[in-house]
Each structure stands twice: as C-alpha cells, then as structure tokens.
Amino acid sequence: MLDARKTATCPHHAPKDHPAVKPAKVGILLANLGTPDDYSYWPMRRYLSEFLSDQRVIDYPRWKWQPLLQLIILSKRPFSSGAAYKSIWNHDKGESPLMTLTKDQTAKMTEALTAKYGDQVMVDFCMRYGNPSTKSKVDAMIEAGCQKILFVPLYPHYAGATSATANDEFFRALMEATWQPAARTIEPYFDQPEYIDALANSVEEAYASAEKKPDVLVCSYHGMPKRYLMQGDPYHCQCQKTTRLLKERLGWDDTQILTTFQSVFGPEEWLRPYTVEHVAELAKQGKKNIAVIAPAFSADCIETLEEIQEEIHEAFEEAGGESFLYIPCLNDRDDHIAALTRVVAQNLKGWLD
The missing domain is CATH 3.40.50.1400 (Rossmann fold)
Structure with missing residues (x-):
C-alpha cells in the first residue's frame, strides 16, 4: 500500500524556503461499496444513513425521502441489517468479509503492479460508504507525492448507483485539494x-x-x-x-x-x-x-x-x-487479480508504459 516516508526535497533551483516536494508517484486507488464498522445499532445506522441518503442510490426528493428514512426506516432497519451482518461477520478480524477481501485484493494488486512498475506506483483502497473514506485515501495519496491518480471502482458493470457515485465521491475529494493531481477513472470491464x-x-x-x-x-x-x-x-x-x-x-x-x-x-x-x-x-x-x-x-x-x-x-x-x-465471487483469485491488473495497465497508458 502507501509508503509516505519517501524523502521530500526542495525542488532544484527553488529558494531554500520553498516547501519540500516528494518524488512524483502514480496512485492507483481501488474503490468498493463499503461496510459498517460493526453490526451493532449505531454503526449500522450511520452506514445505512450514508448509503441510503445518496441520491444516486435513492433519487426521491430529499424533502420527501429524508423524514421517511431518518424517522421510520432507520429506526428498524439497523436491527435487521445488523443481524444479517452478524451472521457473516469475520469475528476473528473484527470486520466484514468485504473489508477482509478488499484488503486481500489490494495486497495482491500491490504486488502485481509493483512488479510491473516498481516504485513508480502506490496502490491503496477506499470505500464509497463508511471507512476508509475516499477523501482520506485521496488525501493520503496526495501527501505521499501522487501527482496522478487512477481511480478504479471495483464494479465490472457501470451503474449510476455504483461506479458513478464512487466517481462522484472521488471528484468531490479532489475539489478540496490545494494541488490537484491529474485524474482518470476506468471504463467498466464487464466484457474484457x-x-x-x-x-x-x-x-x-x-x-x-x-x-x-x-x-x-x-x-x-x-x-x-x-x-x-x-x-x-x-x-x-x-x-x-x-x-x-x-x-x-x-x-x-x-x-x-x-x-x-x-x-x-x-x-x-x-x-x-x-x-x-x-x-x-x-x-x-x-x-x-x-x-x-x-x-x-x-x-x-x-x-x-x-x-x-x-x-x-x-x-x-x-x-x-x-x-x-x-x-463464490472472484475475490482474490489469481486470474481475477491478473484481469484487474490488465485493466489498470490499459488505463495507465500515457502515464506509465
């Protein structure tokens, strides 16, 4: 994943009081849907509120939807959803299976892309809803010296409620950056x-x-x-x-x-x-x-x-x-990681070849 410890130096020919700049990297940020931090009521409610308040997911007018969501749906649904999550929870690691699997995918993608591009790339993951947030990971990549970021929603198929809202959140994070990196998003890979x-x-x-x-x-x-x-x-x-x-x-x-x-x-x-x-x-x-x-x-x-x-x-x-x-889903199967690596490589052309 990220290594923000690379030595930052003052640019050549710049005055001595110029802020230090880290060596330029290309960030590859994988993104998945998200997961509650826990299956108890309040973590579930926070997660469901963020998810179901997204107008890419539920596009009803806010004045009509939010009272129904906050006063009725979220008074009951965290209990039923929490029970469902509890039945599949990775109790050994204290996290949902999606979190465990996304970490495993990221580790294998890091290995594959580092083998291909060396220390020119940094690989990490974020979640559209819950933690780690998209903004926190974009900020970390910028801090680590990523002047280009390829954003990779882990959805083979495009949908407004999946790929598009993940991209929205990525671009919202960039809006707050003092020095915006160049940015790309991938095409859906459903037919690759x-x-x-x-x-x-x-x-x-x-x-x-x-x-x-x-x-x-x-x-x-x-x-x-x-x-x-x-x-x-x-x-x-x-x-x-x-x-x-x-x-x-x-x-x-x-x-x-x-x-x-x-x-x-x-x-x-x-x-x-x-x-x-x-x-x-x-x-x-x-x-x-x-x-x-x-x-x-x-x-x-x-x-x-x-x-x-x-x-x-x-x-x-x-x-x-x-x-x-x-x-089972493709998860961190080697052939799946190879397919994702190829998708990433295709989208890095012109940045890294």
Whole structure:
C-alpha cells in the first residue's frame, strides 16, 4: 500500500524556503461499496444513513425521502441489517468479509503492479460508504507525492448507483485539494476477455467438484429500478452481455444459463426476473439442482453471503429444490487479480508504459 516516508526535497533551483516536494508517484486507488464498522445499532445506522441518503442510490426528493428514512426506516432497519451482518461477520478480524477481501485484493494488486512498475506506483483502497473514506485515501495519496491518480471502482458493470457515485465521491475529494493531481477513472470491464475467463474458470472448477451437476446456472446481478434503465443507465444491457459472453466461453446453450436480478428495495418495479422468485419457479419446473453466481460483485459481501446463500437458497428449497450450489465471487483469485491488473495497465497508458 502507501509508503509516505519517501524523502521530500526542495525542488532544484527553488529558494531554500520553498516547501519540500516528494518524488512524483502514480496512485492507483481501488474503490468498493463499503461496510459498517460493526453490526451493532449505531454503526449500522450511520452506514445505512450514508448509503441510503445518496441520491444516486435513492433519487426521491430529499424533502420527501429524508423524514421517511431518518424517522421510520432507520429506526428498524439497523436491527435487521445488523443481524444479517452478524451472521457473516469475520469475528476473528473484527470486520466484514468485504473489508477482509478488499484488503486481500489490494495486497495482491500491490504486488502485481509493483512488479510491473516498481516504485513508480502506490496502490491503496477506499470505500464509497463508511471507512476508509475516499477523501482520506485521496488525501493520503496526495501527501505521499501522487501527482496522478487512477481511480478504479471495483464494479465490472457501470451503474449510476455504483461506479458513478464512487466517481462522484472521488471528484468531490479532489475539489478540496490545494494541488490537484491529474485524474482518470476506468471504463467498466464487464466484457474484457480476462474477466470472462476468470468467471468461466470459477464455474468450471465449481462444476467439476459439485456432487450433483447443476441443471442451470443462474447469473444473479444486483438489481436496480427499471426506471433507471428507461432513463439510459446501461447496467442492464452490460449484465446481459456478460451472461452471453460467459455462455459462449463455456460453450453452453441458452438452456444452461440465465440472468436474474436480486436485492429489490422499495415499492417500484425493478429489473426482472427477480432472483428470489425465479429460483423458486425453476424448482417448480423440475430444475432441482442449480448453481448461482454473482458476476457483478468483485468480492463476496452481504448480498452474496447472506442474501444468496441464505434467503435465495431458502426460497429454492422451500419450492422443492434439492441441490443449491453457490459459486463464490472472484475475490482474490489469481486470474481475477491478473484481469484487474490488465485493466489498470490499459488505463495507465500515457502515464506509465
């Protein structure tokens, strides 16, 4: 990660009282969604308040939404969400699995990028909501001498509620910098061959070790209101393309793989089909053995470890399903790290070659 101890020196030909300047670096800042500091009530409430107050996530007028959120939703939801987090919490390290996995990914990315670029780069991570904040990490990179920063939201697919809001927070942090670094953000990598290969490898490995071969693979993506698609958000189309490319890479036909959407919130219609309903329908149709993968998540989190493996799994079994295989996110797999390293390298061209 960051090493801010590099010697700072006065620029050549500058007067002796000129402030010292550290050697120029290129910062690579990985960003994930975020996590509460703890699963107890107040940490959960702070996290949920920040998350659900983001108008990229919930775009209702503030005068209408905030009283409902602060007075009603956040009086109850921290308890239910806290219980869900407690069921998956990494108690040994005192943190959520997403935090643990993001640290592991960052360590491997640091190793890979340092091997490629030496001490010209610094790698770290931040969270859009909660800690470590985006601003704290941007400030640390600037302090360490990063005159260029590549911002890397760890979302393969673009969505306003994920990539865009992460970028928003990055640029807000830059607004407060006295000496702004040059800045870049990455394009979504949902169709990059290395990413598709990593997904396919994880599926092939899971199928090879499964006790019962699944009848169908359900690609469950995080949902969003259908209205966002109608407004021009490309997320739905990018998810469909990932499923198609994965199918082609595996050499399968349309009967062996399908796309669904999970994590529905609120009263309006979201992208369909809903995963929790569709897996139950599959069981009723005689598809007794299924596998589920979550390609839109770069690391396992509450939506995969609790929602998929508990809620969605339970819905499948209650409808008559027999064998439910969850295929973990790519996490810190070597092929995933290689794919991310290639994405970063492509976006560093012109800065580092």
